[in-house]
Amino acid sequence: MELMEALRTRRAVREFTDDPVDQTAVEDLIGAAILAPSAINRQPWGFVVVLGAERLRRLSVEAKHYLQLHLPAGSPLAVHAADPAFEIFHGAAALVIICAADGESQSFEDCCLAGQNFMLAAHAKGLGTCWIGLSRPWLNDPAVKAELGIPAKWHAVAPIILGHRRSLPSPTPRQKAKIIWSR
Template identity: 45%
Template sequence: MDVLTAIHARRAVRDYRDEPVTDAVLAALIDAATWAPSGINLQPWCFFVIDDAATLAACSARAKTALQDAASDHPELASLRPMLASPAFNIFYNAPVLIIICATTADEMAMKDCCLAAQNLMLAATAKGLGSCWIGLSETWLNTDQAKAALGIPSEFKPVAPIIVGYPNGAPSVPARREPDVRHVGKVAWS
């Protein structure tokens, strides 16, 4: 699959088959992520892979609790309370793998570099017939001292991109796209 096809085919997948992703495929995805552009080629990222169902379930429960607690301070999260309160809801949508891309330095460019690595990873997953989804709802918990300690993430690292990966259970619909707002800039009079 060429890169333009992968870009147009990639979807946020929230329903997965109960099928493991091999270590070789995960290594290929992470390798693709490491080829992302990086400011001054610092490559300030580290990849934490969780592929144990019990650990993922425990992380889901803790992330849901953290979000429910945060909802009182963030009115925009109030509508999520019923979903987060449901014991049946898994914040990782029962995906077999969670890859947490962490910035290893605290500067803003490191976070941007991790986002670029995440995009590469998701496109590589698409090219290999896998689904992926950035689970922003887990970031509140992942960035706590408790989560970092539980997952072995050094305290100075910042979890930036929690990406679930697995084999999709069906194809998500194609979302609409707005026409791009393109503004050409020609000669500019500087004064």
């Protein structure tokens, strides 16, 4: 897939088939993620891969319960947490958590760059992804880190679900870019 086509056609996917994602495919996508630039070439990322739609469904219940307890009163996200049908990981076959291996702010940004590479590479392979930022506070809870094998010093930055998409969602309209030319 040509790069500009991938940029124009990649979408957040929230409907997946029941087909599992091959471990080799995940490794290939992580290989694309680590091609991202990083500040002074530190490459501060680590990856935690959770496989299995059924396991992710169980984890969705835990994450949703956590959100119900921790979202600030009046948060617009509380609507999702209160919806019995809402599943944070949307029935995906895999969750790839890109983590900053240290607490440097630049490391968090570098992980975001790796996440974009990951999602574009998945799209090019016909797979669907969605960045699940809503799960980040839960993933950084010490008990959850222990449950998933995330090292205590790592910080979950980019939780991305992955799977075989049922369909490619329609594009969402984009606003005109706000550009200031400073001369």
